[in-house]
Amino acid sequence: MMNKTKLRSEFTPGTTRWAVRRAQWLAMGLSESDFHKPKIAVVNSSSKLSVCYQHLDAVSVVVQDAIRAAGAVPFEIRTVAPSDFVTSAGKQGRYLMPTRDLLVNDIEVQVEGAELDGMVLLASCDKTTPAQLMAAGRLDVPSIVVTCGFQLGSECGGAHVDIEEVYKSVGAYKAKKITLATLTDMTCHAIKGPGVCAGLATANSMHCMAEALGMALTGNAPIRAGSDELMAYAARAGAAIVGLVERDIRPRQIMTAAAFRNAVRTAVAIGASVNVMRHLLAAAIEAECDIDVIAAFEEAAQHVGQITRVRPNGPDRIEDFAAAGGCAGAMKQLAPVLDTSVLTVTGDTLAENLARQPAPDEAVIAPLAEPFRAEPGLIIVRGNLAPDGAVVKLSAVPAHVRRFVGPAAVFEDENDAIAAIEQSRIARGSVVVLRMLGPKGGPGTVFAASFMAALVGAGLGDAVAVVTDGELSGLNSGITIGQVMPEAAEGGPLAAVQDGDTVVIDLNRFTIDLELSAQVLKDRIAALPPLPPTTEKGWLAMYRQLVQPLSRGAVLGERGARRSPETE
Missing domain, CATH: 3.40.50.2300 (Response regulator)
Structure with a gap:
């Protein structure tokens, strides 16, 4: 060559x-x-x-x-x-x-x-x-x-089961809709x-x-x-x-x-x-x-x-x-x-x-001009609650839900929110705010997906909205607004939400807003206490010091795009 x-x-x-x-690699057989x-x-x-x-x-x-x-x-x-x-x-x-x-x-x-x-x-x-x-x-x-x-996946109880079904069924078990034996059997068949x-x-x-x-x-x-x-x-x-x-x-x-x-x-x-x-x-x-x-x-x-x-x-x-x-x-x-x-x-x-690729099977991959749904599968929403944007997997939101208005129920610990589901303290029509779970707030981005799975498993996936700066799973479905930017730990508006505040989500207009005047929201944000030092040690403590905002991809250290389009 x-x-x-x-x-x-x-x-x-x-x-x-x-x-x-040379000495090293000769000894290895090169x-x-x-x-x-x-x-x-x-x-x-x-x-x-x-x-x-x-x-x-x-x-x-x-x-x-x-x-x-x-x-x-x-x-x-x-x-x-x-x-x-x-x-x-x-x-x-x-x-x-x-x-x-x-x-x-x-x-x-x-x-x-x-x-x-x-x-x-x-x-x-x-x-x-x-x-x-x-x-x-x-x-x-x-x-x-x-x-x-x-x-x-494989078959279990006469139906197909994979890790998504197991994930959702944890919530069903906690809501006493299935038994532990059923859930256990599903785990035995979900991954082949x-x-x-x-x-x-x-x-x-x-x-x-x-x-x-x-x-x-x-x-x-x-x-x-x-x-x-x-x-x-x-x-x-x-x-x-x-x-x-x-x-x-x-x-x-x-x-x-x-x-x-x-x-x-x-x-x-x-x-x-x-x-x-x-x-x-x-x-x-x-x-x-x-x-x-x-x-x-x-x-x-x-x-x-x-x-x-x-x-x-x-x-x-x-x-x-x-x-x-x-x-x-x-x-x-x-x-x-x-x-x-x-x-x-x-x-x-x-x-x-x-x-060189064959034509796709249009029963599964539709033509651009005749999509299965005219709306996009992923969207960015903005508003006074997410001025830098937030992400919605619109394809996983129930089709009948495109506008959702409800009172906020605020949690800063996912376990507390899951306990609230188990204790029937989360009302239908409410907007659950899971905050302080982002890269800096975690630190390290709390995996908030378990709460969403529990919510769906409890039969509330189309009746309760979730707004979070934490990380979600791609398996999650329901009315979920994720990666809210700026995150609460950066002093984003999510940190100013109080229990009972009205949150308005309009997926047709790609907006998410808190029903507060601009001045009241500004005053609340100004009154937020500084982010306390983390009690974490080791890698998570180092990560908090280095991680950049979600709007910068949560990369480490301050780096930016410096190539111009002309260099492509």
């Missing part, structure tokens, strides 16, 4: 770093010729803590073999492996969002410290894909994301095989976003974990990364403003998780891409309706979406409103990639 690009991993003979690394080949990191978040990751070692082997066959040298590196349904057990899930950014830095330390030439990133649970996209944008070395697939949660939750949504950005091979998302199809994509990615290194095609040539707009429109059209906004925003910031992601979501809502109905948005399962054409099929339908001239990791444009 002839290298057309000087490899940064090939050090000058006779230097200290050449000598010590040959003389290997020192002149591209050195590729295979970023593997394999973990025995979670089913999301249990298959990644096998995927990694396939990628490494393909890299060797293409004439390069693979180096597997391991990272932290956050799992939303395992890592969330401690401190009400406060470790989840901070672990995204820990993973970004984990990759930087190993890839930049070793000055490797490229990366293949094995994506799985919710935080790994955004973290890997963020790392690719930050390091700007040739990179490919391999989305490693979803798990399957490795991979991320079934449904269009955050993991599968972000897998689709990696492909929509052009950072994963076309057709890779969604895909069944452990399948022969996944292994074939892994082998293709191993070969493709060597080509990207040889051609010096880097993430910032791919993760352009146009690519982010494509991803946003895809997210809105398929009804992706509410969490994709913060993650795409963070990836854009790390890539120093000059785009207002929040504004892009607002703009996209004017152009696209909902073209899929994948759970929790409707009856179709994630495997139905995959079989119908997946993300590529959706983008093929959306092509008239996408910039298909953008470059992708295939080395070709999006237009060229989509031309």
Whole structure:
């Protein structure tokens, strides 16, 4: 193989770093010729803590073999492996969002410290894909994301059950609608095989976003974990990364403003998780891409309706979406409103990639002109309660609810709010405000999704609205307004809400307001006490010091987009 690009991993003979690394790698079995080949990191978040990751070692082997066959040298590196349904057990899930950014830095330390030439990133649970996209944008070395697939459910009691059903049924158990034996039986059947949660939750949504950005091979998302199809994509990615290194095609040539707009429109059209906004925003910031992601979501809502109905948005399962054409099929339908001239990791444009894809099954992926629902799947709402915006997964809100007015019931601890459901203290028609749960307030963003699941399980999902600055699950359904910006801990208006205040949510107008005069609201905000010091130690305390506002993607440290659109 002839290298057309000087490899940064090939050090000058006779230097200290050449000598010590040569000694290390010869002892590991590298040959003389290997020192002149591209050195590729295979970023593997394999973990025995979670089913999301249990298959990644096998995927990694396939990628490494393909890299060797293409004439390069693979180096597997391991990272932290956050799992939303395992890592969330401690401190009400406060470790989840901070672990995204820990993973970004984990990759930087190993890839930049070793000055490797490229990366293949094995994506799985919710935080790994955004973290890997963020790392690719930050390091700007040739990179490919391999989305490693979803798990399957099975049958229980004559009905299909998966992790979404288990999640919702916890609330049904607490409301005494099902027995503990029934819930226990469901847990025995909900997950059959490795991979991320079934449904269009955050993991599968972000897998689709990696492909929509052009950072994963076309057709890779969604895909069944452990399948022969996944292994074939892994082998293709191993070969493709060597080509990207040889051609010096880097993430910032791919993760352009146009690519982010494509991803946003895809997210809105398929009804992706509410969490994709913060993650795409963070990836854009790390890539120093000059785009207002929040504004892009607002703009996209004017152009696209909902073209899929994948759970929790409707009856179709994630495997139905995959079989119908997946993300590529959706983008093929959306092509008239996408910039298909953008470059992708295939080395070709999006237009060229989509031309090779079969027509999607329109029973599952509707045409752009005939969407399943004319309204967008994701929207941004604003108002005096969320001046910087908040996110609503409109596709998961009951269709008959587009305006909701009710008295506020304020909680600053999710456990207290769940207890209020169990004690029947949350009235139908109320607006539950869960605050001080954001990145700074947590610190670390409390995983408020459990409350929403409990609410739905108790039969209140279409009768009670929830407004929060905490983190939600992509599996959540109901009248949920998430990622309220600014968060309460930053002195946002959410911190000024009092029990009984009237909250007006109008999803037709994309607004959320507190029925207070501007002066009264201003006075309340001015009277708020300063944020008290956190009692947390270790990583969460450091995170609070470093984390930026939600409107900046909750990235760490003050960084901003500095590339101009002309540099795309």
